[in-house]
Amino acid sequence: MSSYTQKKGFGATVWDYIxxxxxxxxxVMYLLAGTLxxxxxxxxxxxxxxxxxKPNNDFVSAGFFNELLTMHGTTMLxxxxxxxxFAFMNMLVPLQIGARDVAxxxxxxLGFWLFFLGAVFLHLSFFMGGAxxxxxxxxxxxxxxxxxxxxxxxxxxxxxxxxxTLISGLNFIxxxxxxxxxGMTFMRMPLFTWTALVSSALILxxxxxxxxxxxxxxxxxxxxxxxxxxxxxxxxxxxxxxxWIFGHPEVYILVLPAFGLFSEIIPTFSRKRLFGYSxxxxxxxxxxxxxxxxxxxxxxxxxxxPTANAIFAVATMAIAVPTGMKVFNWILTIWGGxxxxxxxxxxxxxxxxxxxxxxxxxVMQASAPLDYQLHDSYFIVAHxxxxxxxxxxxxxxxxxxxxxxxxxxxMLNETLGKWTFWVFFIGFHLTFFVQHFLGLMGMPRRVFTxxxxxxxxxxxxxxxxxxxxxxxxVIMMVINCLMSIxxxxxxxxxxxxxxxxxxxxPQPIPFYNFRQTPLVRGLDPYWIEKQEGNKEGMxxxxxxxxxxxxxxxxxxxxxxxxxxxxxxxxxxxxxADKPWSxxxxxxxxxxxxxxxxxxxxxxxxxxHLHKEEILEIEEQLYGKGGNK
Amino acid sequence: xxxxxxxxxxKSQAQYEYDRHHNAVHMRKQVINFALMIFFTFIAxxxxxxxxxxxxxxxxxxxxxxxxxxxxxxxxxxLEDKKTHFGGVIGFFMWVGMLIAFTFFLxxxxxxxx
Amino acid sequence: MDFNTKFTPxxxxxxxxxxxxxxxxxxxxFWIFLACxxxxxxxxxxxxxxxxxxxxxxxxxxxxxxxxxxxxxxxxMLLLTSSLTSVYAIYHMRNFNFKGMQTWLAITLALGLGxxxxxxxxxxxxxxxxxxxxxxxxxxxFYSLVGTHGFHVTLGLVWIATLxxxxxxxxxxxxxxxxxxxxxxxxxFIDVVWVFIFTVVYLMGVIG
Numbered sequence: 001m002s003s004y005t006q007k008k009g010f011g012a013t014v015w016d017y018i019x020x021x022x023x024x025x026x027x028v029m030y031l032l033a034g035t036l037x038x039x040x041x042x043x044x045x046x047x048x049x050x051x052x053x054k055p056n057n058d059f060v061s062a063g064f065f066n067e068l069l070t071m072h073g074t075t076m077l078x079x080x081x082x083x084x085x086f087a088f089m090n091m092l093v094p095l096q097i098g099a100r101d102v103a104x105x106x107x108x109x110l111g112f113w114l115f116f117l118g119a120v121f122l123h124l125s126f127f128m129g130g131a132x133x134x135x136x137x138x139x140x141x142x143x144x145x146x147x148x149x150x151x152x153x154x155x156x157x158x159x160x161x162x163x164x165t166l167i168s169g170l171n172f173i174x175x176x177x178x179x180x181x182x183g184m185t186f187m188r189m190p191l192f193t194w195t196a197l198v199s200s201a202l203i204l205x206x207x208x209x210x211x212x213x214x215x216x217x218x219x220x221x222x223x224x225x226x227x228x229x230x231x232x233x234x235x236x237x238x239x240x241x242x243x244w245i246f247g248h249p250e251v252y253i254l255v256l257p258a259f260g261l262f263s264e265i266i267p268t269f270s271r272k273r274l275f276g277y278s279x280x281x282x283x284x285x286x287x288x289x290x291x292x293x294x295x296x297x298x299x300x301x302x303x304x305x306p307t308a309n310a311i312f313a314v315a316t317m318a319i320a321v322p323t324g325m326k327v328f329n330w331i332l333t334i335w336g337g338x339x340x341x342x343x344x345x346x347x348x349x350x351x352x353x354x355x356x357x358x359x360x361x362x363v364m365q366a367s368a369p370l371d372y373q374l375h376d377s378y379f380i381v382a383h384x385x386x387x388x389x390x391x392x393x394x395x396x397x398x399x400x401x402x403x404x405x406x407x408x409x410x411m412l413n414e415t416l417g418k419w420t421f422w423v424f425f426i427g428f429h430l431t432f433f434v435q436h437f438l439g440l441m442g443m444p445r446r447v448f449t450x451x452x453x454x455x456x457x458x459x460x461x462x463x464x465x466x467x468x469x470x471x472x473x474v475i476m477m478v479i480n481c482l483m484s485i486x487x488x489x490x491x492x493x494x495x496x497x498x499x500x501x502x503x504x505x506p507q508p509i510p511f512y513n514f515r516q517t518p519l520v521r522g523l524d525p526y527w528i529e530k531q532e533g534n535k536e537g538m539x540x541x542x543x544x545x546x547x548x549x550x551x552x553x554x555x556x557x558x559x560x561x562x563x564x565x566x567x568x569x570x571x572x573x574x575x576a577d578k579p580w581s582x583x584x585x586x587x588x589x590x591x592x593x594x595x596x597x598x599x600x601x602x603x604x605x606x607x608h609l610h611k612e613e614i615l616e617i618e619e620q621l622y623g624k625g626g627n628k
Numbered sequence: 629x630x631x632x633x634x635x636x637x638x639k640s641q642a643q644y645e646y647d648r649h650h651n652a653v654h655m656r657k658q659v660i661n662f663a664l665m666i667f668f669t670f671i672a673x674x675x676x677x678x679x680x681x682x683x684x685x686x687x688x689x690x691x692x693x694x695x696x697x698x699x700x701x702x703x704x705x706x707l708e709d710k711k712t713h714f715g716g717v718i719g720f721f722m723w724v725g726m727l728i729a730f731t732f733f734l735x736x737x738x739x740x741x742x
Numbered sequence: 743m744d745f746n747t748k749f750t751p752x753x754x755x756x757x758x759x760x761x762x763x764x765x766x767x768x769x770x771x772f773w774i775f776l777a778c779x780x781x782x783x784x785x786x787x788x789x790x791x792x793x794x795x796x797x798x799x800x801x802x803x804x805x806x807x808x809x810x811x812x813x814x815x816x817x818x819m820l821l822l823t824s825s826l827t828s829v830y831a832i833y834h835m836r837n838f839n840f841k842g843m844q845t846w847l848a849i850t851l852a853l854g855l856g857x858x859x860x861x862x863x864x865x866x867x868x869x870x871x872x873x874x875x876x877x878x879x880x881x882x883x884f885y886s887l888v889g890t891h892g893f894h895v896t897l898g899l900v901w902i903a904t905l906x907x908x909x910x911x912x913x914x915x916x917x918x919x920x921x922x923x924x925x926x927x928x929x930x931f932i933d934v935v936w937v938f939i940f941t942v943v944y945l946m947g948v949i950g
Binding site (some may be wrong): 180235238304 | 657684689714717721724725728731732736739740
């Protein structure tokens with residue numbers, strides 16, 4: 001069975017990636033796709049910052065600026081941060097809980113392709129008559145009247161990629177509930193797995209309102225519906241509610257896994273058990289729950305009335321409590337530890353004060369009267385970038401360094417990594433710290449230019465310099481990643497202080513992950529085994545036996561492709577001069593449902609990997625003697 | 629055969645008969661629950677047709693709907709079955725979903741600004 | 743697990759839908775999906791409640807004028823009964839009685855089709871009165887809510903029919919038992935949603 005490790009031709013490799021259901025390959029695909037969209041959205045941000053560098057600038061037109069700010073926000077949240085975190089979830093969750101794959105490998109692949117083709121669809125708008133231009137929130141009162149097809153691209157693209165995200169989220173929930181190895185009780189799960197579970201639960205409950213909101217927008221814009229049209233009895237505030245019912249949990253969907261990643265990095269490099277594990281779990285669940293009860297704090301100025309504003313203000317402030325618990329737990333984990341300041345640890349140390357700064361401005365805005373002053377100003381921009389860049393992007397960069405050996409069996413360069421950190425970190429604070437003051441001085445967000453002599457020039461200039469530094473930092477990071485291709489194999493547990501199961505697996509990880517299902521004897525199972533001098537790194541729950549694995553399938557790609565085609569039909573449906581659009585819509589949906597029926601009719605039992613084959617694969621991977 | 633699977637064993641005649649009987653008793657309970665649901669539906673339509681006060685009907689039919697939903701979930705959909713794999717977690721997710729659904733109703737009936 | 747193992751009523755496990763790893767995952771996963779559907783329908787219901795009876799100035803359509811109890815009652819009875827028949831189907835599935843299961847599923851399908859026919863008639867009737875999808879916010883919200891439910895019914899019918907046809911020749915095994923069970927769960931959930939539709943839309947619509 002040498003076919004498992006044989007070198008393949010280019011076409012065969014591409015086909016392998018299109019049809020794969022292996023969570024590790026999908027993780028790499030999420031990582032690549034996420035990085036692509038992160039780069040695009042980052043480039044859009046740089047164009048905006050260059051436009052705002054000096055007053056009365058005409059680097060980009062006002063209309064194009066609107067498209068840039070819309071696509072920057074939409075892409076960063078839906079198509080960059082989410083897939084990048086999914087990359088880590090896909091890679092790490094099955095390994096951390098001792099599973100051979102996710103619960104539904106087929107759905108995992110479907111989730112990826114829906115996300116990716118939805119994202120591609122959205123970005124085609126740039127070349128097909130203009131991108132969406134009503135902000136990432138796309139408030140109905142504005143977006144209903146946006147000419148051209150930009151908003152239609154937004155609605156359909158997000159509908160498709162949102163469906164993919166929802167499917168992946170559901171898959172993670174079931175994986176974590178049912179696929180845990182023997183002994184891996186809920187209270188022994190690594191914190192990243194916990195945050196992945198809670199954030200997937202948030203996806204499960206937050207994406208349906210978005211789906212419905214987008215569906216309504218779809219009906220209103222393309223099929224003559226009246227949900228948001230006040231002349232027909234509709235109400236535009238419904239969109240705002242549905243959007244923020246989704247939108248606020250979305251923030252926690254992104255930041256909770258980031259918390260989880262830091263909760264893995266900090267104990268590893270403090271060489272200490274995570275302080276207050278159970279309170280961390282409790283705080284995670286509480287943040288998840290409260291995250292659902294605060295959406296109207298984005299709508300204080302809509303005029304919901306003092307009672308509603310007061311309730312949502314208090315609920316919002318309450319979230320600071322579990323978040324504070326987490327911050328103190330991290331600090332107390334570091335306290336008294338045997339600290340090693342590696343690149344991931346550097347990101348963690350930078351994260352804590354930056355995120356706290358973003359959290360504090362959040363509590364300021366939670367106070368409804370003050371929010372009337374801050375609303376729609378650069379103060380808000382500064383706040384959410386402190387939370388998102390200071391919280392999520394530092395987590396992504398830090399854990400890219402940390403988990404690179406798990407992904408690719410290579411290490412990233414530490415020296416370059418530390419330089420990247422400082423360039424990016426200083427650039428980040430330079431960009432956004434001054435924006436607090438711009439906001440307090442009255443500069444509104446989403447303006448494409450401003451007049452001179454209002455005291456904004458200097459700060460805008462500084463902010464742009466910072467943004468360029470962040471751009472340099474990202475390029476350094478990418479160079480570091482590319483350089484690692486030529487690096488030496490990292491081997492098992494390259495940091496030397498791994499605590500959880502993913503570090504216990506020999507590298508390169510075989511496609512079935514665990515030759516034998518591990519037996520988990522406590523929190524941080526690998527650490528326990530190392531303390532007891534177990535060279536194997538794992539205690540096994542079963543003897544070597546046959547392994548059941550799922551088959552590859554091209555159906556997820558076909559289902560997603562059908563949706564992609566159908567989206568063009570729906571997009572051009574309202575145009576009177578394109579009567580063929582309805583056939584494209586029907587044809588696309590026919591492809592999707594046809595593929596689903598094929599999936600339902602064709603049995604897919606997977607295949608069994610026999611003991612002899614396993615031993616042969618291990619010999620090829622690790623040399624004679626197998627896994628030692 | 630992975631460790632998560634149930635081993636296939638031939639049942640003894642006594643076990644077989646017991647299981648059959650158990651299933652039949654269970655089915656009888658389901659039919660009773662169905663009769664209850666039909667009865668509730670009938671009452672709900674009847675109070676509306678009888679044109680009682682709006683403020684009596686509204687909470688009353690909502691209560692009946694709630695009871696019907698619980699019957700469906702726990703009886704027809706077998707959530708009350710102790711052998712349901714991770715039944716507790718499933719119930720937790722369903723009830724959290726319903727709680728969130730409730731906040732939607734509350735919000736859309738009170739703070740949709742007109 | 744060898745999915746093609748042939749069974750007799752004596753070797754058929756007690757909870758066949760959860761006897762394999764795949765079955766367990768499928769059942770848990772489907773329940774989690776239903777929790778997601780609860781929130782999905784809640785968004786539609788909440789929107790309907792917010793837009794109920796709202797339309798352009800001088801709109802003559804109201805819930806009181808539009809809805810008729812007898813039709814809603816007939817639809818309710820059809821769907822509730824189909825819920826019981828699918829319980830019977832699962833009862834026979836657990837007893838390894840394939841014929842019985844197929845028969846009861848066929849009855850479920852017939853009842854579901856009846857429901858769908860009444861719903862189509864109802865929509866047609868309203869459109870005939872001039873209450874079209876584009877007529878008002880109320881109309882859009884009503885058709886979206888009830889239509890989404892109708893779409894679920896259609897999907898359920900196609901799903902159950904596909905399962906029945908696909909497995910007609912080979913009978914029950916541990917590969918398709920979870921599929922039948924999950925399809926029945928879906929059908930019950932459609933019923934749960936309808937309980938709220940007939941209560942919130944029709945009953946509370948008629949009293950105004």
